[in-house]
Amino acid sequence: MSPQELTKQIFKKKSFLCVGLDVDIDRIPTYLLSEDDPIFEFNKAIIDATHKFCVAYKPNIAFYEANGVEGWQALEKTINYLHHEYPEIYTIADAKRGDIGNTSRMYAKTFLQDLGFDSVTVAPYMGKDSVEPFLEFENRQAILLALTSNEGAFDFQTQEVNGEELYKTVLKTSKTWKNSENLMYVVGATKAEFLKEIREIIPENFLLVPGVGAQGGKLEDVCKYGMTKNVGLLVNSSRKIIYASESSNFAEIAGAKAEVLQKQMAEELNKL
Numbered sequence: 001m002s003p004q005e006l007t008k009q010i011f012k013k014k015s016f017l018c019v020g021l022d023v024d025i026d027r028i029p030t031y032l033l034s035e036d037d038p039i040f041e042f043n044k045a046i047i048d049a050t051h052k053f054c055v056a057y058k059p060n061i062a063f064y065e066a067n068g069v070e071g072w073q074a075l076e077k078t079i080n081y082l083h084h085e086y087p088e089i090y091t092i093a094d095a096k097r098g099d100i101g102n103t104s105r106m107y108a109k110t111f112l113q114d115l116g117f118d119s120v121t122v123a124p125y126m127g128k129d130s131v132e133p134f135l136e137f138e139n140r141q142a143i144l145l146a147l148t149s150n151e152g153a154f155d156f157q158t159q160e161v162n163g164e165e166l167y168k169t170v171l172k173t174s175k176t177w178k179n180s181e182n183l184m185y186v187v188g189a190t191k192a193e194f195l196k197e198i199r200e201i202i203p204e205n206f207l208l209v210p211g212v213g214a215q216g217g218k219l220e221d222v223c224k225y226g227m228t229k230n231v232g233l234l235v236n237s238s239r240k241i242i243y244a245s246e247s248s249n250f251a252e253i254a255g256a257k258a259e260v261l262q263k264q265m266a267e268e269l270n271k272l
């Protein structure tokens with residue numbers, strides 16, 4: 001999907017919510033465990049209940065890989081279900097990949113071509129040749145980790161190298177790479193105060209902003225500093241939505257949680 005189409009969906013649905021499908025088999029309602037594919041059944045119920053309130057889903061690949069072959073099958077069924085039932089939804093494979101070019105090409109093929117995700121999260125640490133293979137696909141994006149939501153972000157990302165914080169160097173240098181128009185960036189909601197300076201470097205690109213809800217980031221702050229006239233934001237929430245309830249109506253309650261965020265987002269969009 002192109003960023004323009006994503007923006008259209010955001011205005012149509014009055015939402016820039018991304019629901020994170022970080023599905024931990026130990027946290028899903030126990031009655032689902034008797035199903036052939038409990039992870040897929042959980043995802044299907046969550047997607048059916050939340051799709052009206054969000055524009056994107058982000059399965060975190062770690063949670064699928066942790067279940068071996070069955071996990072990969074659940075992932076494949078989930079992305080196929082989204083493509084078939086809700087083709088207007090933007091999809092993110094949260095895989096945080098990146099390796100020498102030859103290897104990155106295989107990661108890019110897996111997520112952007114074979115599984116057909118719209119985008120994949122990528123670590124910038126190995127530089128240009130590790131990221132460019134993800135940028136070669138039309139209407140597909142690489143979402144580069146710029147300033148992450150966790151405490152460890154201060155270990156390297158905000159450290160000064162040659163008089164500039166490393167995450168700023170990542171932003172500026174990545175703009176010089178081939179097909180850089182296919183880049184989006186991760187900025188944690190817990191670092192909202194950095195967004196003003198980030199927007200001075202990348203005024204237009206979409207930002208994936210995780211960390212509202214369970215990690216304590218505030219939607220209002222993210223919007224205040226990070227929103228552009230074309231919105232330019234996808235705000236992710238995972239645990240606060242998908243594990244809102246362990247009862248048999250877990251999906252309905254997840255839908256209600258997503259709706260609360262969507263309503264707040266609609267208010268923010270009204271300010272534009």
Ligand SMILES: O=C(O)c1cc(=O)[nH]c(=O)n1[C@@H]1O[C@H](COP(=O)(O)O)[C@@H](O)[C@H]1O
Pocket residue numbers: 020022060094121147148149150186187188210211212213214215236237238239240
């Ligand atoms: O790339 C990400 O999505 C990501 C980057 C980051 O800086 N912080 C972060 O929490 N994430 C992911 O966003 C999701 C956050 O989940 P919740 O804290 O449960 O909403 C998880 O899948 C994380 O792996």
